[in-house]
Amino acid sequence: MTRSLEDRVAVVTGAGSGIGRGIARRLAEDKAAVAVWDLNLDGAAETVKMITEMGGKAIALGVDCSDKAAIRAAAEQTRSALGTITILVNNAGISPAMPFLDLGDDLFDTTIPVKRLGQPEDIAAAVAFLASEEASYMTGQTISTNGGRYMGSA
């Protein structure tokens, strides 16, 4: 665990699976109350179940993050249920990629240069740090959490 996020309220969009779920779980582990927003309400509810089973506090909301009215309504519901939102992780997105097993050997070797696959927890640890007081003076930085896949900007 990095820093305590006690008394903080976090919204994590797209937290019904993948990286968002990893971030939501990590912020809850660091004691934030977490609103899990996702188009996929079943996935969001599963994330909340994981968090409550480990003793954390979370709510699930079915939200289409491309719909401003839905976002406003969800923000209001979150404030009513958990309090003022102080952390927003805008993670929801669609990430089309070719199936992993379709990667040829050459592409595999350049895609996974450090010989391991990234895990949601890798991103979650960086987010928990950025949300903490320790990072309160940081602005405008790009933090690469990709195992070295990209070493520069493009």
Ligand SMILES: NC(=O)c1ccc[n+]([C@@H]2O[C@H](COP(=O)([O-])OP(=O)(O)OC[C@H]3O[C@@H](n4cnc5c(N)ncnc54)[C@H](O)[C@@H]3O)[C@@H](O)[C@H]2O)c1
């Ligand atoms: N996995 C990667 O390698 C990778 C690489 C670059 C960027 N990203 C980005 O990271 C984020 C998470 O990726 P992931 O791999 O965990 O993907 P994922 O598909 O597992 O999770 C994305 C989640 O976002 C939700 N979502 C999609 N559209 C939504 C909407 N309009 N409103 C609310 N929820 C919505 C989905 O239901 C899903 O639960 C995405 O924004 C993705 O584009 C991922």
